[in-house]
Amino acid sequence: MSRSTQPSFGIEKLLRAALYSVLILFAVYYLLPLFVMLVNSVKTLDEIRGGNMMSLPEVFTFEPWLVAWSKAQIGVEPTGLSPYFINSIMMVVPAVTISTALGALNGYVLTKWRFPGDKIIFGLMLFACFIPFQIVLIPMARVLGIIGMAGTTSGLVLVHVVYGLGFTTLFFRNYYAAFPDELIKAAKMDGAGFWRTFTRILLPSSGPIIVVTVIWQFTNIWNDFLFGASFADFDSMPMTVALNNLVSSSTGVKEYNVHFAGAVLAALPTLVVYVVSGRYFVRGLMAGAVKG
Amino acid sequence: MSFLQIDKVCKSFGTIKVLRDISLDVEEGGFLVLVGPSGCGKSTLLNTIAGLEKLTTGEIRIDGNVIDDLPPSERNIAMVFQSYALYPNMNVGQNIAFGLEMRGMPKDERDVKVRDVAKTLQIEHLLDRKPGQLSGGQRQRVAMGRALVRNPQLFLFDEPLSNLDAKLRVDMRTEIKRMHQTLGTTIVYVTHDQIEAMTLGTRIAVLKDGIVQQYGTPAEIYNDPSNLFVADFMGSPAMNLIPAVVRGNAVEMARTGENPLVLDFKQLPGDVAAYEGRNIIVGIRPEAITDADNRALVRDGQQAVTASCLIDVVEPAGADIFAITSLGGKEVVTRLHQDWSGQANQHAELVFNLEKVVFFDPESGIRLR
Amino acid sequence: MQPSLPSKAQATLREVLPRLVLSPSLFLILLFVYGFIIYTGYLSLTDSRMLPSYELDGFGNYTKLWGQRNWLIALQNLAIFGILYIAICSVLGLVLAILLDQKIRGEGILRPIYLYPMALSFIVTGTAWKWFLDPGLGLENTMHLWGWESFTFNWIKDRNMAIYTVVIAAVWQSSGFVMAMFLAGLRGIDSEILKAAQMDGASRWSLYTRIVIPQLRPVFLSAFVVLAHLAIKAYDLVIALTNGGPGRATELPATFMYSYTFTRNQMGVGASSAVIMLAMIASIIVPYLYSELRERR
Numbered sequence: 001m002s003r004s005t006q007p008s009f010g011i012e013k014l015l016r017a018a019l020y021s022v023l024i025l026f027a028v029y030y031l032l033p034l035f036v037m038l039v040n041s042v043k044t045l046d047e048i049r050g051g052n053m054m055s056l057p058e059v060f061t062f063e064p065w066l067v068a069w070s071k072a073q074i075g076v077e078p079t080g081l082s083p084y085f086i087n088s089i090m091m092v093v094p095a096v097t098i099s100t101a102l103g104a105l106n107g108y109v110l111t112k113w114r115f116p117g118d119k120i121i122f123g124l125m126l127f128a129c130f131i132p133f134q135i136v137l138i139p140m141a142r143v144l145g146i147i148g149m150a151g152t153t154s155g156l157v158l159v160h161v162v163y164g165l166g167f168t169t170l171f172f173r174n175y176y177a178a179f180p181d182e183l184i185k186a187a188k189m190d191g192a193g194f195w196r197t198f199t200r201i202l203l204p205s206s207g208p209i210i211v212v213t214v215i216w217q218f219t220n221i222w223n224d225f226l227f228g229a230s231f232a233d234f235d236s237m238p239m240t241v242a243l244n245n246l247v248s249s250s251t252g253v254k255e256y257n258v259h260f261a262g263a264v265l266a267a268l269p270t271l272v273v274y275v276v277s278g279r280y281f282v283r284g285l286m287a288g289a290v291k292g
Numbered sequence: 293m294s295f296l297q298i299d300k301v302c303k304s305f306g307t308i309k310v311l312r313d314i315s316l317d318v319e320e321g322g323f324l325v326l327v328g329p330s331g332c333g334k335s336t337l338l339n340t341i342a343g344l345e346k347l348t349t350g351e352i353r354i355d356g357n358v359i360d361d362l363p364p365s366e367r368n369i370a371m372v373f374q375s376y377a378l379y380p381n382m383n384v385g386q387n388i389a390f391g392l393e394m395r396g397m398p399k400d401e402r403d404v405k406v407r408d409v410a411k412t413l414q415i416e417h418l419l420d421r422k423p424g425q426l427s428g429g430q431r432q433r434v435a436m437g438r439a440l441v442r443n444p445q446l447f448l449f450d451e452p453l454s455n456l457d458a459k460l461r462v463d464m465r466t467e468i469k470r471m472h473q474t475l476g477t478t479i480v481y482v483t484h485d486q487i488e489a490m491t492l493g494t495r496i497a498v499l500k501d502g503i504v505q506q507y508g509t510p511a512e513i514y515n516d517p518s519n520l521f522v523a524d525f526m527g528s529p530a531m532n533l534i535p536a537v538v539r540g541n542a543v544e545m546a547r548t549g550e551n552p553l554v555l556d557f558k559q560l561p562g563d564v565a566a567y568e569g570r571n572i573i574v575g576i577r578p579e580a581i582t583d584a585d586n587r588a589l590v591r592d593g594q595q596a597v598t599a600s601c602l603i604d605v606v607e608p609a610g611a612d613i614f615a616i617t618s619l620g621g622k623e624v625v626t627r628l629h630q631d632w633s634g635q636a637n638q639h640a641e642l643v644f645n646l647e648k649v650v651f652f653d654p655e656s657g658i659r660l661r
Numbered sequence: 662m663q664p665s666l667p668s669k670a671q672a673t674l675r676e677v678l679p680r681l682v683l684s685p686s687l688f689l690i691l692l693f694v695y696g697f698i699i700y701t702g703y704l705s706l707t708d709s710r711m712l713p714s715y716e717l718d719g720f721g722n723y724t725k726l727w728g729q730r731n732w733l734i735a736l737q738n739l740a741i742f743g744i745l746y747i748a749i750c751s752v753l754g755l756v757l758a759i760l761l762d763q764k765i766r767g768e769g770i771l772r773p774i775y776l777y778p779m780a781l782s783f784i785v786t787g788t789a790w791k792w793f794l795d796p797g798l799g800l801e802n803t804m805h806l807w808g809w810e811s812f813t814f815n816w817i818k819d820r821n822m823a824i825y826t827v828v829i830a831a832v833w834q835s836s837g838f839v840m841a842m843f844l845a846g847l848r849g850i851d852s853e854i855l856k857a858a859q860m861d862g863a864s865r866w867s868l869y870t871r872i873v874i875p876q877l878r879p880v881f882l883s884a885f886v887v888l889a890h891l892a893i894k895a896y897d898l899v900i901a902l903t904n905g906g907p908g909r910a911t912e913l914p915a916t917f918m919y920s921y922t923f924t925r926n927q928m929g930v931g932a933s934s935a936v937i938m939l940a941m942i943a944s945i946i947v948p949y950l951y952s953e954l955r956e957r958r
Contacts, residue, residue, distance in 0.1 A: 182375050204382075
């Protein structure tokens with residue numbers, strides 16, 4: 001929609017100015033909460049109570065961050081968020097790795113080694129992406145108890161692998177569906193079997209979808225609260241649950257600056273991933289939204 | 293004994309029969325072309341030879357050995373695909389070597405073989421490139437290189453030229469033919485392009501609806517089609533198929549506003565006599581109808597009839613002129629000398645080469661001999 | 662030529678290997694998704710309280726559920742939240758996408774700013790907005806300090822208005838994503854159609870209302886499905902923002918299920934509420950998936 005077709009240049013200029021103002025206003029709207037969190041995480045508590053949340057700190061202090069990281073009272077001990085940050089990492093890394101690997105294999109089988117009934121299986125896996133997790137909470141708690149994984153990080157890994165499978169399979173299936181079948185035939189003629197076709201032909205070309213899947217899984221699992229709150233105990237609590245405990249604990253003085261520092265800490269890994277590879281993040285969102 | 297034997301092969305997907313009782317034999321060093329419209333089963337047949345699809349019933353033998361139960365890699369067959377199917381993550385050299393690597397050939401041996409093949413195909417300078425950096429023609433060569441390097445007992449080509457532009461397609465056609473002549477390997481080649489079929493094949497099988505319509509040499513297919521489908525499908529411009537009525541030893545073709553055109557034969561084929569007074573289809577290729585000055589196309593001693601016909605449209609094509617007239621309610625294409633000077637909407641003397649005329653039953657389409 | 666026995670076994674293995682590879686995942690999904698759905702469905706028909714019980718109790722839990730004021734509040738809240746959330750996100754997303762599609766300089770900076778909240782945990786979003794909306798510390802206080810003494814914004818403390826703060830925070834988090842979907846849709850429209858419309862003399866307004874927006878129908882559908890599904894599942898945000906309060910003013914089905922199952926020892930009722938949630942999502946997702954998978958044939 002080129003500008004040159006517009007008759008009046010003056011009005012056009014005005015419109016453009018208005019357009020940019022609106023867009024910048026929205027940028028402010030989206031940035032404001034993050035700005036407020038950051039600014040207030042380096043203020044003293046007195047300054048927060050007495051001052052304006054929008055103003056820059058008069059006294060810059062890094063203390064709230066240190067408290068949030070290593071001193072704040074979350075469980076019984078004043079350990080800060082650091083052990084829970086580690087918990088989250090110990091949970092996320094294996095869960096992302098396993099669910100991505102399984103998703104890649106499933107996508108490979110479902111597109112390149114089709115068999116009767118494969119569509120139904122895919123449909124079952126796809127629907128699993130969308131179930132409200134409330135429907136599995138009770139039996140999951142039972143099963144984790146039975147297999148001795150209740151309240152453990154490995155239990156959470158299992159949960160996240162299972163309920164991430166649908167999406168990882170969907171991502172890889174759609175990606176491999178666009179991968180030419182003739183390449184698979186050529187590999188068969190060349191003598192490559194099931195595994196070698198996968199590792200030598202498909203996997204080397206799967207970089208983008210692996211990145212998309214890993215980012216998607218990483219973001220989802222890191223940000224999960226429900227499973228963490230339901231199945232973790234004090235020793236295996238992930239970051240989000242710990243943060244919520246910190247923020248909503250009713251005992252003592254509310255240390256808002258520490259809360260903000262904690263919130264930013266909890267948001268940091270996914271924000272970093274987003275900033276570094278936003279393009280793939282968006283692709284994952286799109287792939288998750290537009291199915292089939 | 294034939295080298296490749298396809299023996300009563302049937303293939304069904306569920307209730308859909310894709311191949312019905314196909315039997316074809318190819319001698320060693322032969323070049324079999326499978327040709328037909330899309331959906332005729334030609335690619336499925338190729339895939340069953342390759343082992344990429346299982347056949348439902350029947351047998352395929354190479355050199356007397358049944359290969360039905362062997363996986364593709366153990367059949368000693370190489371295949372060139374329509375999209376070339378070059379592995380995008382490997383460079384040209386790795387692409388060509390992949391099949392050898394899968395068979396466990398040591399790297400130094402592989403390198404020698406790849407070099408040799410690259411030299412033959414003149415793609416040595418491309419060995420380090422990725423497929424994405426190659427032109428269509430170069431990809432085509434690499435795909436052939438990948439097939440050649442394994443020195444297989446049978447080559448399969450699945451419409452390998454259909455993704456190339458017109459000029460390159462002609463060049464590569466020649467190249468494939470030359471390769472076949474020098475190497476002498478047996479080739480099965482699938483195409484929907486009847487010109488490719490005619491120029492390349494030593495044997496052609498015309499398929500439709502999973503049934504072999506005719507199997508023969510290019511000349512047999514062209515001059516002696518066994519039914520209306522083959523007559524219509526092979527040749528460009530297509531054979532004229534004109535409704536006519538049998539009167540004794542002559543056939544009459546209706547014309548609007550004029551007397552019917554009568555082609556008087558010395559002797560009509562035996563089958564045609566039964567159609568006395570009834571309709572048949574007369575098949576005449578465009579080059580069998582020409583202008584009086586171009587009589588050279590009709591060899592001495594061949595029967596010919598000269599008649600005056602109204603020309604509707606004139607289409608100069610460089611080497612020839614195609615003039616269109618109307619017979620039996622059909623447009624009839626004639627092939628005239630490039631110096632012919634007639635014009636549209638005027639009459640012209642046309643010579644019909646009766647030796648090249650064939651007859652079909654109008655209902656069944658079967659050839660009358 | 663008869664293939665030897667080991668090669669026959671090999672051939673069989675080759676045949677079943679792909680299915681073998683798929684089977685662990687299929688097993689996990691069948692057990693942990695469909696098995697669990699059946700289990701929860703069964704529990705919803707029993708008299709389970711603190712622990713699962715297998716005594717069938719007919720539809721008692723469902724009767725109890727629909728008699729609960731909290732459940733009705735939760736459903737009412739879900740309706741308010743869902744409708745506003747979906748509507749505002751769609752409108753805002755579409756407007757932003759159209760505005761961004763006007764050859765904007767700096768699009769590469771603005772787009773990621775609009776979208777980044779989607780990368781955050783709802784817990785973080787809730788923490789930030791809880792404070793931002795707090796009358797004593799956040800926006801209201803700031804306005805007072807800036808001299809607008811009469812400004813009041815205490816929805817988060819107001820039983821009647823608190824659910825709208827959940828909408829505000831949720832829209833903040835998701836609207837950028839909807840914008841990205843619409844932007845992709847806009848960029849996917851054949852530019853020749855737009856040129857043709859301009860040749861036909863369409864104004865910019867009619868270009869969008871008559872040509873562009875009607876072509877975005879599939880995006881509207883996808884956005885609706887994604888947002889509806891997020892709304893029904895919404896749990897974390899409410900927990901972090903209002904914890905269901907004040908009182909039970911921001912109760913949603915997800916928080917209802919959790920508290921009845923795990924803190925109020927009414928497992929049967931909790932299970933039946935989970936079944937209702939599943940039914941709600943399924944009624945949206947199943948037809949959508951069905952049509953999507955159909956079309957790709």
